[in-house]
Amino acid sequence: MAIVELKKAKKSYGAVDIIHDVDLRIEDGEFAVFVGPSGCGKSTLLRMIAGLESVTAGEISIDGEGVNHVDPSERGVAMVFQSYALYPHMTVKENMSFGLRIGKRPKAEIDERVAVASRILQLDQLQDRRPSQLSGGQRQRVAIGRAIVRNPKVFLFDEPLSNLDAELRVATRVEIAKLHESLGNTMIYVTHDQTEAMTLADKIVVLRKGRVEQFGPPLELYENPDNVFVAGFIGSPKMNFFNGTVEKSGIVRVAGAEFPAPFSAKTSQPGSLVTIGIRPEHFDRDATPDATIDVLVDFVEHLGGTSFIHGRLADGERIIVERRDVGDLKSGKSIKAGFKMKDVRAFDAAGLRIR
């Protein structure tokens, strides 16, 4: 149980800044997910919290105590790695108890803790196996078990599902969510997969190039992105973006279509360029749309329950429209995609949200 707080945390390798002055507070018992594209610094940030990377400037505290100069094993954290990082020469039981044995805990306590963790993760039958005799999913459970056994204040997960196949990934994701529910510890989870972030997180932290772009509850980020990057990163398929021009006060023109501007007149001058964003799933949801836009269909992806129509606007900009029922829609046809103005997001030339 612990609050994790970063104050102006910074990491540089020589002259290159990897993490720029990150300010962040993760509440007690919260499930925080760091998400962002490759190289955004999310893993580095996690490793800084773990103590595996030094902090160049600023401060990291866990449970109210500054930990910049505290050894990883003394921070009350346990980490689950993408590659599982199990000791190949040790059995499941030895892997899980390694940290406790290093810490010279009494044998009875070690056995008890390993037994409890094994029961939670259904590893009882596998105690004497070596990692090479386990499947990927079992290995990852052992890695999680090794973390549980340490009884940490904070769990750190570094892309723990990336090496699993699609089905197992979903199953393990659910297990991790249940684990958080039953243990109630603070958890910090790194992923590049926004679906994992949306489904697991109490708080999502979107990172880009070593900076926090936005953080908040998943739906808050989905509904109210602060900028084009967050809007595009959260949601799948990603939000459609169109170039628009403010025609006159309160009117925006996009690919020949005109509709009322989704922001107050004073935030944008007539003639200024804006980016208009509409999510694929927000088209054609209402029988009485506020506005429509013409789409020339390129091809249709049928997913069974739903379909994605990939097409182009009159000015050639790409668009994806989600529809539940597409009939026998073929490429080359033209459709009208309707939307509500409340679902439209607008961004200025610098990519920042205008409201």
Next chain:
Amino acid sequence: MTAIDTPLPGTSDRFPMIKIVSIAIITFVVVSPLFLLAVASLKPDRFQILAEMGSFKAFWVDNPTLQNYRDILTFSGNQPFARYLTNSMIVLVFTLAGGMAFNSMAAFVLAWGRIPGRAIILTAMIGLYIVPQESIVLSLLNIVNSVGLADSFSAQILPFWASPLYVFLLYQFFSQVPRDLYDAAIVDGASPFQIYWKVFMPISLPALATVAILLGIETWNQYLWPLLVTQSNYARPISVGIAGFFGADSIYWNLAMAASVMMMIPVLVLYLMFQKWFVSSVISSGVKG
């Protein structure tokens, strides 16, 4: 463990005879001197051995006897063979123990420690490996003499506790271990020594076995260095001891042959003990490239 698959088209064994014949020739070239040695060691007459050398009779013994072995093991005068064998064993065991410890620790620190100028150290080590031992032997002898280690076991053991070749071999193996494994041990609270001893050493058995075999054979076969540093039978190893059978006026071929056979046995045992790992490390290092 390895299943035998159907060969891919184009890779099948198209010339089995060429393969068999070439393997037979290579085997003959390698094995025949050893066989000749073993046969000669069973002949009691040293003049007969010399006379038959070079003819096919060298490969055959009419009345095999173990008399040569009995002679050298019971002989105690100028050529105390049992003493030499013991000396060699002592040198082997302590060189291996120290060599494995120091080379692996140095390799671990080079691979995972925060060492300024690591690249320079590695380059210097490879450079040192090129220097032949013979070229530094005189200065090494000076050092050994000046610290009072002449004619001792230490003089034969200490200089071989660190070797650029073995440090580099183990360094390469250690540095291929995934970073996550090291980090996991750190988070688990292991000290650098515990990481080295409890994680890296156990998972490096193939590499360690390779180094143990190479270092063991090298130590056992040392000749020039022990010849220079030992002046008496006190610490003289078997490699130098055998040379004593080749006296100035008479050469005891029969005893030298038997001694040579006995000298090979410990190395053979060492190899057979570690062979499984030795072979697997050669294979896996091949796969990893």
